[in-house]
Amino acid sequence: MSAGRAQRWVFVVKKGYQDTDTSLQSSVITKLKGVAFTNTSELGERLWDVADYVIPPQGENVFFVMTNLIVTPNQRQTTCPEVGRTESFGSQTPTKLGSVNIPDALCHQDEDCPEGQAVVAGNGVKTGRCLKDRDSIRGSCEVLAWCPVEKRSKPKKPLLASAENFTVFIKNSIRFPKFKFSKMNVLATNNESYLKTCHYSMEHPYCPIFLLGNIVRWTGNNFQEMALEGGVIGIQIEWNCDLDQAPSECNPHYSFSRLDNKFAEKSVSSGYNFRFAKYYRDAKGIEYRTLFKAYGIRFDVMVNGKAGKFNIIPTIINIGSGLALMGAGAFFCDLVLLYLIKKSNFYRGKKYEEVKSSSRKSLTSPTLNGSQSPDQLGGL
């Protein structure tokens, strides 16, 4: 019967007899390992290690692994055309670029570039000059900015493709304050060598070291694709502990999902990238910088969980209300009797007669109880 089912649900599924602690205290420490070698025109031969590609460096629960980047070296504060002629002039004419990317930087004469005005969605403030090629009628406004400005072309293949083989060590310590219960996702039994060699998988559910490539695969994505555009991946660690059992039964359960919208592939809202710069001073103390537009994968480690332990109070509460649930039964019966059954008029009559009888002195009321019959008999 419905109430009974609900009752069973409350107890078996919801563990209604337990007191639960959902205020999980958790700390996550992440540590990446791996190096990548690249050979590009801008940077030449270069080796990337943890200090280069992990941002921010302090291994917190959110970390970003750079998998692709656009480098704009030796930028200085000076003037240059808003639209990247300086480096990719042959390939892309400023006019075309300008019209496509930064309409606001497009100009026919100097009047189109009011001095001091910032270029909308651009890199600098206009100087008042319109830079044109001899042949073309349209040009690009000159701007005061970090020059040369960044090129708008993106590599077709991820630069740090080998990031797929990087590993991350996720160290998660939790504590349920109410029950004074602490545990780690690193099994105490694990020996050093095991932790140096193992990788998390179905076979090694308690190894806290993950291959980035696997993590991405488990979310149903292709690492190389994701490395090109960037994205965000969530690593859920769930601690669902029944502390009435042995502590060894309380283990983390990992799940992986892509958090950003992968379907918006070619839209403005696809991927994940950001810009940062390294600042230098030359011999004369003039500042210059190297601008990086970094594409990559951000990993969010999210820990949640709850613990349950037998406690008398919730047990009583649930049993009590459970019983109450079945008390409803009586009410149901009446419902049935009063409305659902043919020929119930008779019963209804009786039902309410009884109530009326108590509200006003009625003739029928005496008949309710034999003790009055003597009078009646007397009245005969």
Add this chain to the structure above:
Amino acid sequence: MSAGRAQRWVFVVKKGYQDTDTSLQSSVITKLKGVAFTNTSELGERLWDVADYVIPPQGENVFFVMTNLIVTPNQRQTTCPEVGRTESFGSQTPTKLGSVNIPDALCHQDEDCPEGQAVVAGNGVKTGRCLKDRDSIRGSCEVLAWCPVEKRSKPKKPLLASAENFTVFIKNSIRFPKFKFSKMNVLATNNESYLKTCHYSMEHPYCPIFLLGNIVRWTGNNFQEMALEGGVIGIQIEWNCDLDQAPSECNPHYSFSRLDNKFAEKSVSSGYNFRFAKYYRDAKGIEYRTLFKAYGIRFDVMVNGKAGKFNIIPTIINIGSGLALMGAGAFFCDLVLLYLIKKSNFYRGKKYEEVKSSSRKSLTSPTLNGSQSPDQLGGL
């Protein structure tokens, strides 16, 4: 009646018939756009772009926009007076400053500056010398520190006042794992050009691009004031979805509030600022740095929400307990009468007789109530 009202409340207001998922999975990506031009004595003409004023650079759900700063260039590890004589000597005498800001650095003779002792709330460790001006009797302890030390004067107007016109693109993807429902705050229907031009407002509730100036205004604050001292602003994104309706009905609701205490204007606990440095090496490889005391606005994007979907279990629970509110009594009475009382067989008999009686016309039923007795009597 009270129980009835509560019952209605449970169902209509609390959607008691739905199973809810509050374990929202969310990812936030933020991207700022805008440039600012400044012209100061320390820095000269300078253009600030995203890589300069956004800290940290990786667009997470918490980001800081620098709106004002105190720059202390070319600091080196050497000795200097704790109190800023080096740069603003005429304006502020060390004695006055010392007494006001850093009492611990105040000295009359060298004995007041024990060597190796750190200056409380200061910038360095004392060298043991007390630096005095010819005329004054009080001076400032000499310290080993990053010299020259930072000036204590703050600009009267925000340096990057134009940050008011910067825009931030907030990309929020959410997922309700229990219902396998995903959505983004960027409408799929939006075309590129719309997303390049629109700004969030009453007219454009689904445009995810916000003017910083508007955000601050909506919290009831003045951007220029806030830019001077700094502050913290919360951007709440709420997803409250009834998944029994169409997915298009599940939309984010934005709200903005100032999180730090604006009323503590002139107190120690007003505003928001922090210090960071850029490190350089000179030709001889000696390290020096530029210290920045950055004032600005920190934005915390907080996403929360819940989704509801019809489910039979909670419906039963709530109906049940609702009914129980009104029906339980009968059940308890029966319990007492049926099981707890000696010699209750007799009553039990009646009890069930009654039920039977109402299901089929039985001879015993009349006997239940005196109103039939006339017939009986008549039958005599």
Add this chain to the structure above:
Amino acid sequence: MSAGRAQRWVFVVKKGYQDTDTSLQSSVITKLKGVAFTNTSELGERLWDVADYVIPPQGENVFFVMTNLIVTPNQRQTTCPEVGRTESFGSQTPTKLGSVNIPDALCHQDEDCPEGQAVVAGNGVKTGRCLKDRDSIRGSCEVLAWCPVEKRSKPKKPLLASAENFTVFIKNSIRFPKFKFSKMNVLATNNESYLKTCHYSMEHPYCPIFLLGNIVRWTGNNFQEMALEGGVIGIQIEWNCDLDQAPSECNPHYSFSRLDNKFAEKSVSSGYNFRFAKYYRDAKGIEYRTLFKAYGIRFDVMVNGKAGKFNIIPTIINIGSGLALMGAGAFFCDLVLLYLIKKSNFYRGKKYEEVKSSSRKSLTSPTLNGSQSPDQLGGL
């Protein structure tokens, strides 16, 4: 009686008569103060201030204080042996080191170092050469990396031991949106000077300035030990406010706990450290860097809380279900019948007669039901 106990529990302990708001809005701003002086072989005399040892600099709710570090200065992109011969050759022979730390870098001839292969758990990619000492038969693969590679030795005592005396100012503003209630952990009554001098303690429960040493002590740990290996400490701020009382009664409660597993002292999973680098350019524009392996203490400030205020709805719900627990219905009916109706004496009489009747065999009980009337008639 059990239901009664539960009922009392619901009301007194759980404040069942209050509407609660658990959606706390909180902002945390942290600011460290203090300087440390060190004198090491690598760095010489050096003074560390906030900009040097706080990572990240923007004072958010999670901040890291560097207490120990391994510095590897002047790294350049070139080739060198994977195992640190360059600096500590005498002390540690590569073979020994290799076998202990990086088995993959161990080699007997060049074939053991396939070109282009990354060293597992190493610092670079192999160049194909095996570097051996004249006498030894085993050597270390040569790698392309940031050279020289980091030494594997750790200082025996924390470098910034004096971090124990650093202070942190934790500014926490909260808001309960449902009740439009805001408060700060900085008492408005506090005067500047008090906030400049006070330290949080049993005597000063409302001073928001904490000595790092104390925080660590309160978690039951030794600062100097923790400073050596690093660790994570949680600072819980709990706001548990009964808004039926005066706002001044709503105060934060601080608690401190170590979040990482201190017991895994000597294991791979002990402590907290990460690597970061500062990048420079030499006169010829060649990039080089200083690598830091930073050990230290990460502090997570976690704010949670809830507020309660009297509200009629939950009161009804709880009273209702509470009563239901005990069979309220019957009670209600009786209430009506016994006290609210005129001329109910008669029913009351019956009521108690009935109860008596069921407790002891009484003459009246038969009269309850007409089925006995035959006997009565028979008795005529």
